Amino acid sequence: MHPGLSTYRHLRQTATVLVFAAFLLIPIADNVFHFAPNYALNEKRALCKPPRLAWSAGALRRLPRDFEKYYNDAFGGRNFLTFWYNDIKYRWLRESPTTQVLRGREGWLYYGPDELVTYQRTAPYAPDHLRLLAHYFKEVDTWLQQRHTRFVVLVIPNKSTVYPEHMPRNLRRADLPSRTDQLVDALRREGLTVVDMRPVFAQARATIPLYYRLDSHWTPIASHIAYRAVLASLQTGSTPAPGALPPWSLSDTPLIPGDLATLMGLDAVLKEPSMVVDWQPSPAVRCSYNEGMAFGNKMVLETDQPDRPVGVLLHDSFAMTGARLDPLAVHFRKLATTWTTHLDPDYVQQQDPDVLIFEFVERILSRDDCFGSLAGIIGRLHHVKAAVNGFRRVGTNVLEPDSVIGSVRRATASTPPGWLLFGGYEDLAPGSYEAVFRLRARPAGTEAIARVDVSAEHGARILAERTLDVSSGLESGVWEDVRLPFTVPATGATQAECRVEFRGGGELDVDYVTWGQP
Amino acid sequence: MVFSSTVFLFLFLPLVLLGSLLLPRLGMRNAWLLVASLFFYAWGEQAYVLVMLASILLNYGLGLLVHHCRDRRQSARWVLALAVALNLGMLGAFKYANFLADNLSALLQLCGRQPLQLRPVHLPIGISFFTFQALSYVVDLYRGDARVQRNPLNFGLYVSLFPQLIAGPIVRYKDVDEQIDRRTTSIALGAAGVRRFVIGLAKKMILANTFAAVADRVFDLPPEQLTTGLAWTGALAYALQIYFDFSGYSDMAIGLGWCFGFHFLENFNFPYVATSIRDFWRRWHISLSTWFRDYLYVPLGGNRGSPARTGFNLVLVFFLCGLWHGASWVFVIWGLYHGLFLLLERSSWGALVARLPRPLQHAYVVAAVLVGWVFFRAATLPQALAFLAAMAGRAHGDGIALHAGMLWSGEFAATFALGLVAATPLWPAIAARVQRRLEQDRRARRAWLAELGQTAIDLVVLPLMFVFCAMLLARGTYNPFIYFRF
Known part of the structure; x- marks a missing residue:
């Protein structure tokens, strides 16, 4: 062998070992010195914290698993490595790095799992399911009509419905009606006002960009079109084509990443022009209440037009920002919005609207529970209906560290008597059960502070009840489990619920109510 | 861990x-x-x-x-x-x-x-x-x-x-x-250990896990949704997954052993290029098959008795071999299935296979092993039979929600091609040939070229492979936020 060759070979082997050792040690070194570029990742969970050390058998048993979870989230360079993997997979392998996003053609991205079910039409509603949904919407409509409230259902098409030509070529579609087709037809048969934006957008798409390339949502001009359609339907009862729209343009400042690019962890490198609509709200719209952008949060937009109606908008992420709602809000004195597709009759009653608009994008229909517990909401409608006969929901939700579920329903000395908590609405089979009410009472005198019961058929049939007062043995200010055994007879129990009726006479917190067979 | x-x-x-x-x-x-x-x-x-x-x-x-x-x-x-x-x-x-x-x-x-x-x-x-x-x-x-x-x-x-x-x-x-x-440990042995470990890690992370994702998707389907294309894709993906998963782990074990100064025997020798099922078992999980040979088959009498006795020994060994892999009847069936082939190959069938052209011998082994893997992977015997029926063209799926074309993405196709090459001794054969030629050639320039090639592999290719594995590890912990999940 050439004399220099063996030295070189030794050097090469040494370098191989050293490079490997360095790669093994880099994550630990980065944990200490933090030198790796930090890319922000948009994760749907809080990263795991270091496990607590405790000398119990259970804690020691959990320690390896908890530590691995923590270290998976914490090892040095994790975000950097994840970003580069996503980038390589997207750019080089030309695939989406996550199943949440479909990489379409010509740079178009689509929201994956839910939109795919709708697009491929693989799971139409079963007849019973469709009947239940139609019944639910009809119940809501009837309830609102009794309150002289107009009800409009606004259906926003999926991006893949409007722009199917950019979907991946290898996807097939069943020759079946989509869930949206089925639901829209069923609701219209029930006489509901349904504004189906699919035909409107199909017409408008030739001249107007209705959806962003890198986002699953519509553009601002598309929301203008939709709100006009809603307002027109309130006047005519049908969905008209959009009229003259405000001017719009696409601007490179700012370039926006889009939620789908963000979902792939590539928001730093994938961006597209944003749409600017040249339109100013008139009359001016002000936001008088805003809980921020998160699921379940509420917002109130108001104008100085006292003669205009009050509206409630239940919406999903398509109508989540104030600016996007302005075109709709200018037509109302007050527009109260909630980011939810679960109707809350108490909230509607509180707002007492002239119009209730229920907006959702068709992809949510891929989930069977997208409108919440239908039976539960129908039950609540009946309760709220009963309000004119003296039914009253009282108390407030309060964050409480001692609560098992994080917050409690609270009645204070100033709270009037009424129903503090109710619900469940389950059909129970015959048998013996026990309900457990976790309560904390501070009785002020000898009067009853509360009555707890288990009832069926929207309160028409009481299965068990108990009145709580100072003689009940409740220790003041201490959390207690109040147990209420009950029997469901052979005929069963429909729409069973547990209720806590606050009677005054002190303060009462309810943490949770649960039931089961002992 | x-x-x-x-x-x-x-x-x-x-x-x-x-x-x-x-x-x-x-x-x-x-x-x-x-x-x-x-x-x-x-x-x-x-x-x-x-x-x-x-x-x-x-x-x-x-x-x-x-x-x-x-x-x-x-x-x-x-x-x-x-x-x-x-x-x-x-x-x-x-x-x-x-x-x-x-x-x-x-x-x-x-x-x-x-x-x-x-x-x-x-x-x-x-x-x-x-x-x-x-x-x-x-x-x-x-x-x-x-x-x-x-x-x-x-x-x-x-x-x-x-x-x-x-x-x-x-x-x-x-x-x-x-x-x-x-x-004794040495830098040379350590470097070889590192090389072997990283190759094993890449086999597991880059190849096996990619095949696993596809195989799991297909084998998790209800039988009525299977198409013939899906069934073949799933079976092929699983065959490659199990090989790269297991041989990758053995590579990592051998590599780590070298790093600590231990020399473990080889466990795999490109089993999918075997020319008979008998040959397959000389190449697949060698440490297990030799264990059964030395501690069970030979003490039972091996092939020294009558043909009936030899047959019984073989069937018993493969029955236990199947059971060793897991406490389930599908493993037993898989073991007996292989035992049956070994029995067959001791008859005139073996002679017939030996006379086939080599490509046909390989095709025979791959087909037989593939069917065996379906039994091995299926959760139940009915699922395995439905899967095999789908592979034979008797599928009931409409292929709308999922069809084979959706699984053959760029990444899977590239990994599959890479897997096919890596499952054959092509690369080691080329490397050995180059090495031989260079050893015969006394010119120093050629030797330096070989050394530089090895340097590129050790200091560029291997680190890149390791970083890509680390990326896959990091990616496995990433859970994107879906804020529009109502």
Whole structure:
């Protein structure tokens, strides 16, 4: 062998070992010195914290698993490595790095799992399911009509419905009606006002960009079109084509990443022009209440037009920002919005609207529970209906560290008597059960502070009840489990619920109510 | 703890390597490796490390006893029988108790009796491997093929050595006996170990996991949704997944062994290029097939008896081989299926296969093995049969929600192509040929070229592979936020 060759070979082997050792040690070194570029990742969970050390058998048993979870989230360079993997997979392998996003053609991205079910039409509603949904919407409509409230259902098409030509070529579609087709037809048969934006957008798409390339949502001009359609339907009862729209343009400042690019962890490198609509709200719209952008949060937009109606908008992420709602809000004195597709009759009653608009994008229909517990909401409608006969929901939700579920329903000395908590609405089979009410009472005198019961058929049939007062043995200010055994007879129990009726006479917190067979 | 985890790669391994490097004496290094191995096992199995410790103590004691009785054949035979009974009893109690109880219950119910009530028994990971290793030690002592180990720590190290503890290869004591007492490490061996480990890691992370994603998707489908294309894609993906997963793990074990100065025997030798099923078993999980050959097939008489006796031996060995892989009837069927092919190949069928052109021989092996993998992977026998029917063209799926074209993405197709090449000895053959030519060529320039090529592989390709594996590890922990999940 050439004399220099063996030295070189030794050097090469040494370098191989050293490079490997360095790669093994880099994550630990980065944990200490933090030198790796930090890319922000948009994760749907809080990263795991270091496990607590405790000398119990259970804690020691959990320690390896908890530590691995923590270290998976914490090892040095994790975000950097994840970003580069996503980038390589997207750019080089030309695939989406996550199943949440479909990489379409010509740079178009689509929201994956839910939109795919709708697009491929693989799971139409079963007849019973469709009947239940139609019944639910009809119940809501009837309830609102009794309150002289107009009800409009606004259906926003999926991006893949409007722009199917950019979907991946290898996807097939069943020759079946989509869930949206089925639901829209069923609701219209029930006489509901349904504004189906699919035909409107199909017409408008030739001249107007209705959806962003890198986002699953519509553009601002598309929301203008939709709100006009809603307002027109309130006047005519049908969905008209959009009229003259405000001017719009696409601007490179700012370039926006889009939620789908963000979902792939590539928001730093994938961006597209944003749409600017040249339109100013008139009359001016002000936001008088805003809980921020998160699921379940509420917002109130108001104008100085006292003669205009009050509206409630239940919406999903398509109508989540104030600016996007302005075109709709200018037509109302007050527009109260909630980011939810679960109707809350108490909230509607509180707002007492002239119009209730229920907006959702068709992809949510891929989930069977997208409108919440239908039976539960129908039950609540009946309760709220009963309000004119003296039914009253009282108390407030309060964050409480001692609560098992994080917050409690609270009645204070100033709270009037009424129903503090109710619900469940389950059909129970015959048998013996026990309900457990976790309560904390501070009785002020000898009067009853509360009555707890288990009832069926929207309160028409009481299965068990108990009145709580100072003689009940409740220790003041201490959390207690109040147990209420009950029997469901052979005929069963429909729409069973547990209720806590606050009677005054002190303060009462309810943490949770649960039931089961002992 | 698995090798392809962040805790192993970025905490456990560097610490153990560092400790091993810094400790000056072999005895200290052995003690360090033993502690590390017990910690490695206890990390995943916690209290069940006691099962392994019991196995170590039991077989250490039995080994001493066999050695003590070496001049009294009958006594030694009794000790051996005790060792076999205790080891297999322990394996049976932890691995097959539920299986036996379930089958006995089914029988009792058929007879109108009450089923047995047995709480699920936890299966300590790697018990099949360390039990076979420990048992082979006692048997080898009895046969006079191995030296007795008087140091319990060294024997503990042999049984528990973490690189091969949970997925093999099954190491025989006589193969590492001297290495435990006297072994040397060098930069050259360390570099080779690193190379082998990274290749194994890449096989697992880049190839096997990609194939696993596709195979899982297909095998998780209800049979009525299968199409012929999907079934073939799933079966091929699984065949490649299991090979790269298992051989990748063996590569990592062998590579780590080299880093610590141990030499484990090879466990795979490109099984998919076998020309017969007999040849396949000489190339697949070699440490297991040779274990069964040496400790079961040969003692039963091997092929020295009548054809009927040989057939019985083969079927029994493969029945147990199937059962060794898991306590389920699908594994038994898989084992018997292979045993049947070995029986067939001892008949005129074997001669017929031997006369086929080589490509047809390979095709025969791949087809037979592929069908076997369907039994191995399916959760139940009906699922396996429906899957095979779909592969044969009797599929009922409409292929709308999922069809084969959706699975053959750019990444999968590229990985599949890479997998096909890596499953054949093409690359080693090219490398060996180049090496041979360079060795014959005395010109220094050529030698330098070869050295530079190796440098590029060691210092560019391997680090890139490792970084990509780290990316995949990081990616596995990433969970994007879906804020529009209503």
